[in-house]
Amino acid sequence: MTEFYDRLEESFRSSFEPPSPPDGKMQPWTETEIVGKPLPRVDAFERVSGKAEYTYDVILPDMVYAAILRCPHAHAMVKSIDTSAAERMPGVVAVLTDKSAGADIQWYGGGYGGGPMQSRLFDPHCRYEGEEVAAVAAQTPYQAWDALKAIKIEYEVLPFVIDQDEAAKPDAPRLFDAGNATGKPMPNERGSVEKGFAEADFVLEETFSTSAQMHAALESHGSVVKWDGDKITIWDSTQGVYDACMLSFARTMKMPYNNVRVICRYVGGAFGAKLELGKYTVIAALLARKAARPVKLMLSREEEMLCVGNRAVARMTVKAGVKKDGTLTALELKHVYTPGAYSGMAFVGFIFQELYKCPNVKVTDSGFYTNVGRSRAFRAPGFPTGAWALEQMMDMLAEKIGMDPVELRLKNFTDVSQSRKQPYSSAGLKDCLIEGAKKFGWQEAKAGKKDNDHIIRGVGMAAGLWMMGSGGPPYTAEVRMFADGGVTIKTGAMDLGTGTKTAACMVAAEELGVPLENIRIINADTAITPYASSSGGSMTLASLVPAVRQGAWIVKRQITDWAAESLGVTADDLEFNKDAFASRSNPAKRRTLEQIFRAKNVMDVIGIGNREPNPANKVVMPFSAQFAEVEVNTKTGEVRVIRMVGADESGRVVNLKTYENQVYGGMLQGLGYGLIEKRVMDRQTGKMCNANLHDYKVPTALDVPVDHEVVTVDLKDNECNNVGCKGLGEPCHVPTAAALANAVYNAIGVRPVNSPIDNRTILDLLSNRKRG
């Protein structure tokens, strides 16, 4: 017994020293064992079995259901609200209106870039069909919906405007006192386009337009909220538990950050529409406080279509100058932007300023508010729109000077950022163009163009880039290793379905030298996981995995130092293999992880990894080029995409499987943008005609090209970050619609300047074409 307690007490005087910060510096990986492989997702079982808990799945004891009463008019003023009947409806536990919400609730959600903000929770001036007017919580969703109908609203219906040209007129119905313009047109010019046009051998001009595309994520927006005294827990379908939800909610409700816990372990798609705090979240929280019960508030598909975003309608007039040898001399874009009833997000001009070497570029944005649901960030906001115009214009120039479209783009390739005047850390556009063309068989396909009765084939291509794919700090990841080699990663990062969690696990396994099955990951819970910025802008992977690698490296470095100390060798002499360290010079000198941890009397070692800053003198961007072959049915107007090749330079491939899936998904959503998807507004009522997934068509399995392939370009970019990866989700979506438009032009000889190129568009174009 005495011995036993001696030993017991001795353990309190152990040799353990707090981990000292490791010396040395991480080196770029040369060869990798796990990273780069095509691996299934670590959460695949949860996702396919239904065990994954999405916000929609959260059910809490005593929970009630909320619903929002929305303005049925395109433009109206609420004159009075009578909720007395609704309050007496069966099951109703709380009713909320502008009056009862309180004027001091300043919603920090909607609107970008300084335009009019949708800041009042229930604004009596309703500017679009679907704007929030009141809300109800009841025992069942059905009771809540029924109660909405019992709320009596007196509206003053106002004249509306849904068209940008109408909105521009001086006598148009006004959305705001200051008028309908989104701001003063602010030209941004580099060099002199006038000079550039003068130097050109040819100057072409064309006007392009794109329709509003809906995000149409599988899981609708919504929140479940639960108060505990002055603290709240929010399960939200969001792209960012921190920035998008926690911070904005705390600001809206004037609460300390620490009192707001946001959880979102799984998201059923987002595409940019879930980058901001929802009004529904604030409404749910206020109802929950009134009812003193947890509240669930998930939007219906119709509400999704009307109220939580879309890709803005755009009209782009492009003027371009080119020399006979293909040198671009000037690019000018006049962009008219139609964000809907409040300010949206779209960077349409950037691709003109950045994609090609061109000394003279001028971009002028102007825009007008209309009585339509506000646009939001949408997968590479503005870039597929800008590419639609720029990349068709590039093909027009190529045709004009009799040059191959790929050659023209290579002619104007640059490895220096045109807008920043700094070199790229890696400039993959050239390789995307060449390797993509090779894989597609561009030369052969172009030459082999042939008609088959009323089915005409055509090929086309386009290029793109994305401005934010570098990712960057702040971004923190925690890596913790147990004595038996088990590892847990904690990160605030979202996994929007893109495979982020799997990539993080692979990077940790690679750095630590342990099998992938040793790694667990806990993500997206503000109480538990460290800060991560929202998942958007293709920034997640390139922000997260370098932080994970750093955390893992700190852990490994610490353990290696302990192993070296205990074996009497230098750390550099040690090699780690799965669960043990051995000396390279004397393999008999060996310590297992268990032995090392036990000797130090340590159960777990924690490394806090921070995302290091991006290189100061380089610009980090990912690049993409896509090639498509289409068949146009001249009788029906149908366009079928036969095959596509997507070539992407997004740095190191972390998981080949999810990388390829991203490109497939990006191309398919681009196919929808280019050929299928279109919000239809009723000019008589200002209401949306197709606010459902029956009338609003998204691509389905039958639209997927039978043959679609991915080319990965890896230029061993060791400067962008310690893993060498860049963002992919957006660049792989940028060129698609334009490539398809070019292919259609190649088939039918008439340029489809307006998207989408649906059957009616093709038939219209064909009826107007002059056969060459």
Place this chain on the structure above:
Amino acid sequence: MTEFYDRLEESFRSSFEPPSPPDGKMQPWTETEIVGKPLPRVDAFERVSGKAEYTYDVILPDMVYAAILRCPHAHAMVKSIDTSAAERMPGVVAVLTDKSAGADIQWYGGGYGGGPMQSRLFDPHCRYEGEEVAAVAAQTPYQAWDALKAIKIEYEVLPFVIDQDEAAKPDAPRLFDAGNATGKPMPNERGSVEKGFAEADFVLEETFSTSAQMHAALESHGSVVKWDGDKITIWDSTQGVYDACMLSFARTMKMPYNNVRVICRYVGGAFGAKLELGKYTVIAALLARKAARPVKLMLSREEEMLCVGNRAVARMTVKAGVKKDGTLTALELKHVYTPGAYSGMAFVGFIFQELYKCPNVKVTDSGFYTNVGRSRAFRAPGFPTGAWALEQMMDMLAEKIGMDPVELRLKNFTDVSQSRKQPYSSAGLKDCLIEGAKKFGWQEAKAGKKDNDHIIRGVGMAAGLWMMGSGGPPYTAEVRMFADGGVTIKTGAMDLGTGTKTAACMVAAEELGVPLENIRIINADTAITPYASSSGGSMTLASLVPAVRQGAWIVKRQITDWAAESLGVTADDLEFNKDAFASRSNPAKRRTLEQIFRAKNVMDVIGIGNREPNPANKVVMPFSAQFAEVEVNTKTGEVRVIRMVGADESGRVVNLKTYENQVYGGMLQGLGYGLIEKRVMDRQTGKMCNANLHDYKVPTALDVPVDHEVVTVDLKDNECNNVGCKGLGEPCHVPTAAALANAVYNAIGVRPVNSPIDNRTILDLLSNRKRG
């Protein structure tokens, strides 16, 4: 728009640098603003409102309930088990026996110190009433209990032994093939007691005994388990999510640590009985795997009493030598230990070896297994038992030489650890004796002793210490601060009801200089919180809060460096006040936390605090002295405790309120041990007679002394750890029973050598006493 995305992108090239490790060293606190105050618990609302989720409260979808069939005999061999009828009972989803559990399930739970381990999950050789034989899971607890009755067991009932003297006999029924002895008696001698007795003026000898005390925690033992593929989540009522549960379970089931998640946010008492993995946890896990459903298995009060621990029965023969001037010359203890059917934990001899300066000490432990439920660690295992003998003997010596008992103890006070030959970091026994005596009014109380008819008053005192109150590494805490000054602490530490969480929050608030309400704490979840050793041995506070302070210090140091850099001053020149830093030399130079975080583009700063090693050349122990006044009713034998003073030196007081509550609780449980609590075994059957809270009495509100006070002794121990605190939960419980025995002796003049001193004992003593 252009400006906007410039700004957006610029933020990715922010000035953020990963936190560099702070320089400098933490200094001991001189004055504190929060630490030391009597503050209510941070989780008080959850606890009193019923919102706190104890294991008993966990209800999972699809969960089934398990129950264990236990041997009804004191000693028996299971010959056969027939579960066929039970399997057909309504609601039954799984049945488990020795056969179906599998022989390779080696339970790593019960037993200490190398004695026979209770390692087989269902051992056919049942050695006590209550040993596990089979288990059932069913839709409801009632169905499970019913099904147990349908299991047919054929037992061979064996002769039993429940008494240590009987067990020692050569022909006694044998629990183990090797016999009933717990091991060879191993004498441990310092100096020479023979020489010491020879030097003494007086040598006294007496034999003392103590009864088995039950832990009787409010929340019974139990687990809720849920498998997800090869991973399991266990909600367990435990003293350690890591050591006690996760590690032992992983070892038992041969699983990676990472696949076992253990959660225990609240515990309804433990007192040492929940320091090991329960067989019920393993049984629940196996049933859950069989049933493919979550399983809840909570023990009944009767099972608590029979199967999950008690404070071992002890017999102690003490021989002591003293000089006329009070100098102790020798102490000898012969301890016969009766741990029950398997090995237990009790350090009875240590207090003899350590408490007083004495060159010659000999301790001999021997023991015998009996057919009774195994003892476990119980609040200062062995110490109140040892004190019962030692501290009564000290009073006997004092009486013999005519010296005041307090004076005798002070005479033999030492500031050097007798067993380790190293000085204490602080030696508070002297101050506890003096300050306690002052507060109690010892001189006056002793002199004022008076009879009031059949009610006789007496006063007594005793001293104690505890061997593990230093705490120590490994112990990790994570401190995370938000830009608005909100702080989250994460720790694997348990809060057994002692206020650990509150103390951790106070220490973080003190170090960071933010209000206490800014701090949240998340504890005891192995997937989320860093490693902490089990909460036992009074090690939690002194292990945890230094780690918390270090984590907070790292965070503050980082932010201070940033503030200094941005203000162009040195860190030493900066003063933090609630939410802003200002220069001492130029108060106009000022930065709020928000400004500092924003300038660095940082949302949260994380500090990983590690518990530093204990001092190498010092011994860290807490000390205690207690004083009691009792009234003995010579007609009924009732002893009423009129008042008590507990004087403790446990280093710095972190929270005065929970400190005092610990001492009150320690004294009250000691009152139970000394006066009330006793396991009663039936000599006819070997079964426990009072396995319920009706027949087994614990102290209740009416037993609390009307007047009880706490004296805090703080010797500004800056060496024990960076906060200067030591353990308290156990030392404050060590002297109580002995102090009450001395008070009873003082009242009635007959020494109550056997505990508890219940009415019958008093009447027996009185009937034997010779009036002096």
